[in-house]
Amino acid sequence: MRSGSPESVLPTRISTRRVDQPQTNQTPQAQAPAGDDVVAQQVAIEQRHVDRVYAELVKAAERNRLLESEGMGRGRTDRVGDVRDEEAAALFERDALMFSAARRRASLESQHEGLVFGRLDLDHSGTDGQGGEQDREVRYVGRLGVRDDDYEPLVIDWRAPAAAPFYQATPLDPQSVLRRRVLRSRDAAVVGVEDDLMVPEAPDDLVVVGDGALMAALTRSRGAQMRDIVATIQRHQDEAIRAAARGVTEITGGPGTGKTVVALHRAAYLLYSNRRRFESGGILVVGPSSAYTAYIERVLPSLGEDSVALRALGDLVDGVTAARVDRPETAALKGSLRIRRLLGNVARGRIPGAPSEFRAMVAGLPVRLEARTLDRIRSSVLRHHQRNGAAAAARTALAEVAWSQVGGGGGNSTGVEREEFLERFEDHLDVEAFMREWWRPVDPREVLLWLTDRSLLDRHSHGAFSPEERELLASSYDEAIATGTWSVADVALIDDLAARLGVVVEPASEDQGFYEIDELGSPEDFGVQEVYVGGVRRTLSTSAARITPGTGRERLLAGRIEPPSEYAHVLVDEAQDLSPMQWRALGRRGRYASWTVVGDAAQSSLADPDESAQARSEAFGPKERRHFHMTTNYRNAREIFDYAADVIRRAVPDADIPDAVRETGVEPVELTVAPDALAQSVLDAARELREQVDGLVTVIVPASHADLARSVAALDDPRITAIDPLSTKGLEYDATVVVDPDAIVADTAGGIRTLYVVLTRAAHRMTVVTPRLP
C-alpha cells in the first residue's frame, strides 16, 4: 500500500536523487584514509593536551575555592549595631568577589564535558604550510578560555576573536589555517578526531584523519533536547552569530537550516562579547510553545550561559500561564489589531456591577450624580490617566462635579463654601464606600472575562465584529471559565489591557488581615487547614505555595500580574507565527533592545501575515537591520526533505527551499489504510521505526484523531511519544509517523504550511499514514 492519491495533498512520486555534496566548511580529504593506529596516535596526542588542560582546571578550581573563602571572610565583623562605611565597602567587595568566583565555579562545572573541542594548525608564513617551524602555531578552541601558570593560553574560548578562524576558514579563504581538527570527547577522554584541510596538500608533518566532523554530528541520533553545535558551526552561521550587537538581526531560511541553534549561539556570543550590557539588561528568548522552550533549554547552559530568560508566548506575562490554544479562527480574531479597539472600549467602560448612580448628603447638601454624569467623569479622567492609578483623580473629579451641581451654579442657599464642601466630600464615608465599588482596581484578566456578557460585548464592539465573531470571542471566554485556563492568544490581550489599566495596587500592608497567607511561612506549621482570603476558601495541601484556587474563574485570576520587564536583547524564534498583538507585547519588552529575529514565511500559520509584518516593524522602530539567509538543511535526510519540499512547492511556489546535506538512501514510507485500521497501522509504524533508529519516534496527530494520541501514550514507551501538529514547531525527532496529512491541512490555520512543518521534523526516517475508504 504505497502511494498518494490524486486528491491527497501529498506528492504521488517518491524519488531518489543523488546530488553533489552541498557547500559546507568541509573539504574532501587530500590524503588516503588514515589507518586505526594513525587515528589512535593522533587521539593520544590530543589526549595529552586535554589532560594538561584538565590539570590546570583543577588548580583553577582550587584558586577559585580560596577566592570564595577569602570573599566570605571580608566584611565579617563581630560588632553589633550600624555598619561603618569601610565595612560596607568590604561587604560590597565581598559580594563582587563571591559573585565572580561563583560564576567561574559554575562555568567550570558546566563546561567540564568536552571542554576542548577544536584545534587549529596555523602557518603565518603565507606559503601554504611550507614555512619553517617558527611560522607554525597550534591553537586549541574550547567552551571556555584556560591559561597555564605563565598565563599562556591552553584553550581559547570559542567566542574570542582568536577562535574565529576555527569557524571562518575555508579552502578559498584559509586565514592561515592549514588544518582544522574537531576533537570528539566523552567526559575528559578524547575518543576521536575529525580533520578538514584548508590547503591543497598537507605538509608532511600534518596527519589528516576522519570523514569530517559535520557529517558525524548530523548522522548521530537526536535526543529529547537540542544540543549545542559549538564544534561544527559553519562559516555562514558564524557570520550571523558574530554579527554586530546593535539593531535588528534577521535570520531567515527554510526548515532545519540551523536558524534556532545559530540564534542561541548568538545569544551566548553577545553575553561573552558585551557581558556588562547584556547580563545586566537581560536577554529574552521567546519561542512558540513550552514544548519548544523545554527542547532548547539546555543549549545556553551547555555554552555556559544561564542568565537568559526563556519564555513561550503563552508565558510572556508574569503571573499568567496559557494552557491551551484557541481554534484558528478565534486565535486570528484575538491576534488582530481590530481587537484593540474593543479592549480599549471595555477597559474604559463601566465596571459590571458597579453602582450606576451616586447619592449622599454632603455638608447638608443633597448630591445626586446619575449614570450619564458618572460616565462623563470616568471618560474625562481616563483621558489622562491609567485606570488603576487614577482613584485619587477620579475622586477629585467626582467632588468637583458634585460641587458644581449643588453649589457651583450659585443656587446654594445654605452658605456652604466650596473649600468646606470639598473637604467634607473627601472625608465622607459614603463617598469612600462608593469609590470602593465605582473605581475599584481592575485586573486586566477580569476585563477579558467580562466579554462572556454578550450584550456588553455587543455594546463595545461598535460594529467592528460580526455577530459570529462576537460569539466566537464570548464562547472562548466561557471555555476559559469552564476549564480555568487561558489560551496562548489571551496572553497578549492581557498584556495590552495591563498596559492600559496600569498595575493593580495592592492595599498597604496595614490594611491587610493578620491571616494574609503570604505572611505565614507555612500555615500548616500552625495547624491551619483552611484559609479564607477575600471571602474565598483556600484549602491547604502541604505548603502555602501550593494553594490551588477552587473555581475556574479563581484559577484564571490567581496570582498577580507584574508589569513587563524590559530587556537589552530580545531573540524571537518562529517569528513568522507572531500575531500583531503578540508583536506589540514583545515591543513593550524590547523598546530599547537590540533584536535577533528568526523565521521562515513558508512555515507560517498566520491568517494575515501583512498585518503582522506591520506590527513587527513597529516593534523594531527605526533600528538598523541586517539580514542573514541560511540555505543548507542540516536536519532532514535528503529523501525526507525532498518529499516535504514537493508538498510546499505546489502550494507556495516561492517557498524558501534549502538544500539537505545528508542522504540515507531510505525514502519516506507512505501508507494508505482503511479508516478503521488507522490506529493499528500508526502504532505498528511507530514500533517499526523504533527498531530502525536509536532515539525518539514521534507520532504527529491532528486534533480530529485525538484518541490516537491517547493510544500512543498507552504504549507507555519512553521512546515513542505523540504530539499535535502545531506543537512540533521548532522541534525535531529521529523518526516521525505523520497521521492523516489531509486532516492536518484541514484542522489548522496554516493548512499546507503546517503540514510542511510537520513533514520536516524527522532527521532520519518518516512514515506517513493516510486513512482512505477503499
Ligand SMILES: Nc1ncnc2c1ncn2[C@@H]1O[C@H](COP(=O)(O)OP(=O)(O)OP(=O)(O)O)[C@@H](O)[C@H]1O
Ligand atoms: N553547524 C552545525 N553542526 C551540527 N548540527 C547543526 C549545525 N547547524 C544546524 N545543525 C542541526 O540542525 C538541526 C536543525 O537546526 P535548527 O532547529 O536550528 O533549524 P531551524 O532552521 O531553526 O529549523 P526549523 O525552521 O525547521 O525549526 C539541529 O539539530 C541542529 O543542531
